[in-house]
Amino acid sequence: MKNTTTAIQVLDRAVGLLDSLSHYPEPVPLKFLTADTGLHASTAFRILAALTAHGFVERTDSGNYMLGTRLLQLGHRVKAGTDVRREARAVMEWLRDQVEESVNLTLREGDEVVYVERVTPARSIRVEQVIGSRAPLHVTAVGKLMLGEMDDESLENYASRTNLERYTRNTLTDLDGLKTEARSSVAQGYALDNEEAELGVGCIGVLIRDGSGKVVAGLSISAPIERRKEDWIPLVLEAGRRISARLGFTG
Amino acid sequence: MKNTTTAIQVLDRAVGLLDSLSHYPEPVPLKFLTADTGLHASTAFRILAALTAHGFVERTDSGNYMLGTRLLQLGHRVKAGTDVRREARAVMEWLRDQVEESVNLTLREGDEVVYVERVTPARSIRVEQVIGSRAPLHVTAVGKLMLGEMDDESLENYASRTNLERYTRNTLTDLDGLKTEARSSVAQGYALDNEEAELGVGCIGVLIRDGSGKVVAGLSISAPIERRKEDWIPLVLEAGRRISARLGFTG
DNA sequence: GAATCGTTTTCACAATATGAAAAATACTAC
């Protein structure tokens, strides 16, 4: 567990505890948390008590710890991409119903995309992205489009910063290949991800633009690779156009 | 701004900053936050820097502060009512489409209900509950049902603890009236809220139970009072039954 | 009923967060 360290120790520790908590599907005893974080029991206890008082953590009757509803509240007040998320929701549901696959909305954040909204179909085998999770630009359909929007220099900087880490055998790890792919994706208006982030998963992604023409998000279908159909491309393009239109884009 | 105070000062302050941040619809400059929280500029700055490093806060290009996507992530990992929320979603959408009004899912937390999930109709005038917001039991339809499930003593304790605070002229503020209403609501299987929490807003609520028969949540329609129809009662009951059934309740 | 394990409280200590002040940066107005 990587632990970001800042100028304020308690905060680092508190965040570490929340982080640890978020990894458990069930409420956990103090013991587990001290084990994860390496904190002294009394220290962890004290911090958790404070977090509990603020509703960031809740305790079960048995005294176990879990994330608190205050986080739900704050999560819903996050402004990043508020407009896009609100406007996108209905269209995402429409697209999901057309193809019966998971549809995700992503925001760019630095060298990564963050999954901020998702709708899933009612079938037992489906692709599920965790809200808030991240992936580097070069391994996702939407990310490749974002890279394709950059000028050569920025793209090269991205490559040297991140080293184009390999995720699967299909990941584009050489600058030239990536550049070609990114450019042609932008040219055709959509990008594919052929198991480049995860084996077995294929995506079709497009960019979302706001009234000023700026790229504000990405929309993609994620499906088991053998179910993914290129026929869906027009649908994804259409969905992207609709969301962009709602945001005032007149492209 | 009430500020819960715990054994750990920095945490209180950090939470205060997040809280302040959550009240603004747009990114704000440091100035505003120091004004809200009363913190010294350098102190607020330092704490915000730490929160930013952890993704709890983000800064715009102009240097203004806003809540960060890390909160989205943690919010989605909150376990409270996870099962119910997941199972309820589809049924809530169905109900929303039947009546074209907002549908809310609430959890009980102490003497209050917390709104944890919501779907809204595509009409311009509609009731919107903020996810994470709270209301005392005696002013909501679902809450009255929860009160009706208690024994006399617990109900009386609730009344004396909370003083049955008045929200509108329709709020039930006397123990006897509340008791009668709560009991009969439970008997009929649903409760109405006739502008008891907010003037102009009417609700129809039912309880959700899990496999063990325990009440785990509440479901309600919230509509402008003049649009609310008693015809909807069977639909809400049906939706409640469906969700409970998904959780293994066999009535 | 003793022993073991986990949680909670207490408390003396020093490491940590603090805020005054200074430096840097961004605005405004003239």
Add this chain to the structure above:
DNA sequence: GTAGTATTTTTCATATTGTGAAAACGATTC
């Protein structure tokens, strides 16, 4: 343009605050 003002950021000496050892408490288990 320049002077002036407001805001953000860095620095640093200080004492306040968070720390963790140890002890008290509470469950379980043997």
